């Protein structure tokens with residue numbers, strides 16, 4: 001017997017044009033598409049060619065016109081500032097239209113880029129939607145990145161305007177954003193024409209005359225701007241994500257496929273209807289924030305929650321339950337690390353008992369591996385399904401999920417269940433490029449074409465798009481995750497096949513950290529690895545070999561490299577541990593034995609690599625790890 005999932009999945013693979021053409025009927029188009037899927041420039045596939053639409057219209061205006069003007073569109077809940085503010089669809093549409101007018105008055109036109117470097121305030125979402133309204137391309141940069149990372153993104157996206165706030169509010173500190181922005185603009189070769197500054201009461205940003213524009217003042221005199229139709233294939237946004245070097249990848253999202261896939265996903269994956277309250281506790285700087293704080297819930301006509309706080313410490317480990325109860329959240333989406341943080345502080349869930357969670361139906365987790373312990377803890381405590389799903393910045397929405405709006409499968413621990421409709425997932429042997437039998441680990445790849453909403457390319461870099469994702473397995477998209485599919489069709493995601501690590505659900509490149517460490521004048525050679533961490537999943541640890549004759553103390557050098565990573569990549573890298581070693585273990589051909597070092601650090605069984613040039617080095621590494629609290633002592 002088939003079910004709605006099987007039917008949808010099979011149709012999406014066997015007849016993608018019919019499947020997604022039908023889903024596209026839920027979007028308002030100003031011009032209907034000529035072709036659902038254009039493969040004439042394969043491997044560059046394009047969805048809904050010839051079609052025109054406006055994403056902001058579909059997220060806001062359409063709901064106002066169809067009777068949702070007084071329904072809450074966005075609830076800003078900020079325990080760090082003690083604020084709760086609700087925006088109805090009518091209000092949000094008007095504010096967004098006005099800010100779109102502000103951007104237009106600063107010369108922003110269709111196709112121009114706007115960088116948004118903002119904390120979790122509604123103005124961040126307003127700026128994103130305002131860009132979409134006038135066809136400008138936004139690029140949101142996460143607040144936890146340092147000025148240098150911001151500068152790299154400015155140079156790649158070349159924004160006409162940058163929107164920022166005077167500060168972000170972290171658990172116990174205020175982070176002034178404006179000095180970071182000014183520093184980034186100094187570092188960047190490309191200079192924005194204007195910066196629009198949202199002044200928050202905690203910190204007043206100093207304004208640069210002639211360049212900086214005050215958000216509030218500009219809003220007072222702005223004329224609301226209308227929605228500008230754009231091509232389905234035009235870019236809606238660029239979101240930079242860690243690549244295997246210090247150069248981040250500019251993932252492009254188009255308008256048409258994105259709107260179609262995300263609206264469809266709200267029901268099919270999350271089981272949400274218009275009018276329901278949905279909460280993604282992430283940050284607008286990440287893909288989860290783009291897709292499931294801003295675009296998907298609004299496209300669907302849901303109420304979305306924009307939460308400025310943390311799972312613990314704002315003020316305590318009961319804040320998630322308070323938000324769910326107070327705003328009648330039906331489904332929530334966050335990263336497992338958030339639940340590990342709550343579990344650590346309130347293992348019995350005592351704080352939950354103070355709240356009525358009766359309307360809460362499903363918890364969705366993603367961003368990193370969901371460990372069975374956290375899964376069971378959350379499920380037992382909440383008494384609702386806990387659904388792991390797997391996706392990436394590049395894919396924009398879930399590759400694998402238990403699609404709750406189609407068919408709820410039995411949950412298998414360690415698996416994000418089955419490929420979502422649209423994703424023709426396979427496991428290939430990296431050597432022979434043939435499909436692995438069930439249960440055998442290999443490279444997780446998706447047969448082309450990717451479904452709508454997935455990245456069509458990298459910003460101004462088709463060559464890197466091909467080289468990064470399509471070259472190794474011709475005809476497939478390489479996820480760079482390794483895993484397997486079992487006999488029931490459940491997928492298991494085991495590890496990355498590149499240098500990406502996942503720190504508290506944040507994706508980071510160890511290669512980028514190594515580039516920073518190598519810049520220290522006393523460092524001859526280095527390696528950065530992700531080691532297991534109970535709270536954050538993984539944390540980076542640096543191993544450095546010093547140049548001969550260095551006079552400085554090892555402790556000073558470690559302090560300096562830790563500070564360098566903080567200054568150049570940002571606090572989000574959470575690079576706090578490094579150790580000086582005499583040599584790095586290598587194969588005879590000179591490759592650093594990262595896998596072995598990692599196993600030693602994680603106290604996992606390991607075998608002496610046959611190709612190692614000098615086995616004694618591993619003893620030295622074990623001793624060094626022990627000094628910084630990792631690895632057990634040698635026998």
Ligand code: COA
Pocket residue numbers: 119142143144145168170171175281282283286288310311312334335337338341366367503504505506535536571572573574
């Ligand atoms: N702006 C500026 N700095 C930021 C920031 C922002 N938006 N977000 C984080 N930082 C800083 C923090 O202040 C911290 O700095 P510190 O080293 O000086 O203390 C550092 O970056 C690391 O932050 P974070 O990863 O949040 O760690 P934490 O120890 O403060 O909190 C968790 C741990 C688990 C509570 C937290 O990571 C969390 O809530 N994770 C939820 C998962 C999530 O949102 N994932 C996103 C993808 S779904």
Ligand code: AMP
Pocket residue numbers: 241287365366367368369370388389390391392393394416479480481493495496502505506507
């Ligand atoms: P990001 O692009 O930041 O969303 O990170 C994507 C990467 O996070 C994936 O390639 C995986 O390595 C990891 N990831 C995301 N979701 C999951 C999940 N549910 N299970 C295991 N790993 C995941």
